[in-house]
Amino acid sequence: MALFLINRYVVIRVQLTSRAPHGNSFKLKVCVGSTGNVTVPISFRYLGDEEESASQNESRSKTLLAKLQRQAKERQLQVLSCREETPAIRSGGDEVDTAQKNGTSSRSQDAGAKRLAKKRKAGMSDQPGGGAKSTLKQEDSVQRVLPQWLAQPNVVQRDIKSNLVPIGSVQGICPKLLKKLENNGIQHFFPVQAEVIPAVLESVSNGLLIGRGGYRPRDLCVSAPTGSGKTLAFVIPIVQALSQRVVCEVRALVVLPTKELTQQVYKVFCTYAEGTSLKVVMVAGQKSFGAEQASLSQIRGGVSRSLADIVVCTPGRLVDHISKTDGFSLQQLRFLVIDEADRMIDSMHQSWLSQVTKAVYKNESGSETSIFRRREPGPITAASLSPPQMPLQKLLFSATLTQNPEKLQQLGLHQPRLFSSIHSATSTPAASQRQEKFNFPEGLTEYYVPCTLSKKPLLLLHFLLNLKFSPVLCFTNSREATHRLYLLVKLFGGVNVAEFSSKLSPSERKKTLKDFEQLKQNLITWIDVNGVKFVLNYDAPQFIRTYIHRVGRTARAGNTGLAFTFLLKIQERNFLQMVAEAGSPGIQRQLVNPECLKNMEDRYQQTLVQLASAIKVCMLQGCINSFPHK
Numbered sequence: 001m002a003l004f005l006i007n008r009y010v011v012i013r014v015q016l017t018s019r020a021p022h023g024n025s026f027k028l029k030v031c032v033g034s035t036g037n038v039t040v041p042i043s044f045r046y047l048g049d050e051e052e053s054a055s056q057n058e059s060r061s062k063t064l065l066a067k068l069q070r071q072a073k074e075r076q077l078q079v080l081s082c083r084e085e086t087p088a089i090r091s092g093g094d095e096v097d098t099a100q101k102n103g104t105s106s107r108s109q110d111a112g113a114k115r116l117a118k119k120r121k122a123g124m125s126d127q128p129g130g131g132a133k134s135t136l137k138q139e140d141s142v143q144r145v146l147p148q149w150l151a152q153p154n155v156v157q158r159d160i161k162s163n164l165v166p167i168g169s170v171q172g173i174c175p176k177l178l179k180k181l182e183n184n185g186i187q188h189f190f191p192v193q194a195e196v197i198p199a200v201l202e203s204v205s206n207g208l209l210i211g212r213g214g215y216r217p218r219d220l221c222v223s224a225p226t227g228s229g230k231t232l233a234f235v236i237p238i239v240q241a242l243s244q245r246v247v248c249e250v251r252a253l254v255v256l257p258t259k260e261l262t263q264q265v266y267k268v269f270c271t272y273a274e275g276t277s278l279k280v281v282m283v284a285g286q287k288s289f290g291a292e293q294a295s296l297s298q299i300r301g302g303v304s305r306s307l308a309d310i311v312v313c314t315p316g317r318l319v320d321h322i323s324k325t326d327g328f329s330l331q332q333l334r335f336l337v338i339d340e341a342d343r344m345i346d347s348m349h350q351s352w353l354s355q356v357t358k359a360v361y362k363n364e365s366g367s368e369t370s371i372f373r374r375r376e377p378g379p380i381t382a383a384s385l386s387p388p389q390m391p392l393q394k395l396l397f398s399a400t401l402t403q404n405p406e407k408l409q410q411l412g413l414h415q416p417r418l419f420s421s422i423h424s425a426t427s428t429p430a431a432s433q434r435q436e437k438f439n440f441p442e443g444l445t446e447y448y449v450p451c452t453l454s455k456k457p458l459l460l461l462h463f464l465l466n467l468k469f470s471p472v473l474c475f476t477n478s479r480e481a482t483h484r485l486y487l488l489v490k491l492f493g494g495v496n497v498a499e500f501s502s503k504l505s506p507s508e509r510k511k512t513l514k515d516f517e518q519l520k521q522n523l524i525t526w527i528d529v530n531g532v533k534f535v536l537n538y539d540a541p542q543f544i545r546t547y548i549h550r551v552g553r554t555a556r557a558g559n560t561g562l563a564f565t566f567l568l569k570i571q572e573r574n575f576l577q578m579v580a581e582a583g584s585p586g587i588q589r590q591l592v593n594p595e596c597l598k599n600m601e602d603r604y605q606q607t608l609v610q611l612a613s614a615i616k617v618c619m620l621q622g623c624i625n626s627f628p629h630k
């Protein structure tokens with residue numbers, strides 16, 4: 001028999017040379033190329049040999065298994081006795097060192113032996129990785145080291161008022177935009193704007209295609225308190241960078257978590273894009289899907305044309321348009337702004353970012369081999385720089401930007417640069433070991449009010465009626481709680497109050513917000529609203545980021561503001577610890593004299609009865625509405 005196995009480099013020829021007449025073996029001669037010959041003995045088994053071989057194999061493997069088990073037991077016993085004798089081998093050897101120094105080694109040995117016995121009783125392995133507890137211990141002892149860009153950010157001052165920068169002294173802003181800023185009453189930039197605007201402008205100083213030094217521009221992350229002026233920090237440089245464009249294409253995409261925030265940012269873009277040829281479009285579900293499609297692109301003579309340069313959107317609508325709107329192309333996208341980046345990272349399960357990336361690097365059929373096609377960036381080589389491609393630069397903004405590198409990694413940032421108000425003392429590894437620190441506005445004063453569940457509504461009425469706090473933005477933890485509290489306050493009377501929740505239609509929401517902004521009413525909500533004097537957390541938020549976003553609706557733009565949180569006894573410890581660990585400058589206890597509530601109690605009891613029947617009526621109406629009408 002001759003068999004030829006052709007490898008990439010050698011030809012191997014295999015020849016059967018001899019066979020034993022009754023044995024289970026033969027010899028093979030293997031010829032490698034034309035020179036080397038090797039003779040290999042091969043054993044084999046005839047059909048029918050199985051039964052005998054199987055039983056032989058079984059007994060052989062049983063013996064082997066028993067031997068291995070015996071050896072393993074012996075080794076385990078050895079290790080255990082060794083550990084009991086020399087506790088220094090245990091994790092945390094320093095514990096032993098100090099014990100020996102203190103002359104307490106025998107006690108620590110006893111303790112070690114006891115702990116070991118306990119572990120054995122619990123069936124936990126002491127081998128590395130052999131038990132959940134030991135793994136956790138190992139993880140605990142690993143010190144967290146932040147990547148340099150996170151550990152050493154560009155500093156953004158938190159105190160706005162004493163760090164204002166005259167708009168004329170920030171390099172690179174064109175005279176038209178300076179004029180517009182002045183017309184809008186802006187004479188000075190806030191610290192975050194003075195830092196970030198020049199950084200973005202620098203990345204486009206050689207045009208949209210190449211960054212500084214001919215390289216791809218670095219991504220920017222900005223972490224600054226609520227109300228510190230982050231919006232203008234990206235609006236100004238983007239409008240300036242795109243204002244010289246010739247063809248209308250989507251070159252900037254701004255993604256935000258809610259409709260309200262989208263609307264606010266859209267308004268700011270419109271203000272500063274006015275008078276340029278730039279077109280700003282908002283897609284956040286305010287209009288019908290068809291109307292949004294018509295505002296994004298137009299098909300004329302079979303050719304689609306973009307009608308938007310800057311798109312401000314929520315992730316849900318964005319993904320819908322990427323997949324369903326003909327002519328909505330992101331192939332020329334230059335800036336991707338992720339505002340409220342933390343919340344956007346949390347919504348990453350919607351995979352909106354991967355959809356955006358796919359759309360950015362999508363190639364028309366037939367252009368796969370073109371040298372001009374846009375390719376996902378890889379390592380920089382001479383070939384990858386020529387011809388230059390439109391780079392995608394990500395700009396992240398948040399008041400609660402995570403310092404967790406794993407979370408940030410999901411964003412695929414390119415040589416990121418961080419601008420942050422949290423720095424030096426607080427970003428040491430020891431600090432970051434415990435909990436992330438956040439930005440609190442400088443002018444914010446925080447209070448908590450200890451209370452009981454039954455007294456909470458009365459307390460709210462006390463703040464509104466007796467203390468005359470107005471306008472108050474009051475947060476609950478659900479839509480239903482908002483509605484009930486709104487009905488209660490309204491039925492009690494004497495307070496101008498409105499409800500703001502996702503139950504309202506877009507036009508109702510708009511009107512409610514406008515009335516609130518014009519100080520016509522107080523607001524009970526579970527949604528973010530801007531620019532208020534008093535924030536009242538009727539229900540304590542569970543997460544620190546929610547707390548920061550809520551209290552950040554006041555003390556904006558360098559102004560002062562007060563935030564009160566009602567806390568039940570059971571919530572106090574955890575909540576106060578959460579706020580302190582997050583870097584709050586201090587939350588003060590504010591007691592309310594029970595006597596102050598007494599004068600409202602009778603009226604309050606009557607209101608509760610009215611509320612019960614009002615809710616019944618509402619439920620009945622809901623039931624009737626859910627039946628099909630004839």
Ligand SMILES: Nc1ncnc2c1ncn2[C@@H]1O[C@H](COP(=O)(O)OP(=O)(O)OP(=O)(O)O)[C@@H](O)[C@H]1O
Pocket residue numbers: 185186187188189190193224225226227228229230231232398399552556557
């Ligand atoms: N340079 C400035 N001079 C005066 N007012 C400013 C300036 N920049 C921003 N503002 C005002 O400050 C307020 C807060 O700004 P902005 O909404 O951009 O803050 P933010 O940091 O984005 O807040 P958040 O994180 O809560 O969204 C706005 O009312 C805005 O008009």
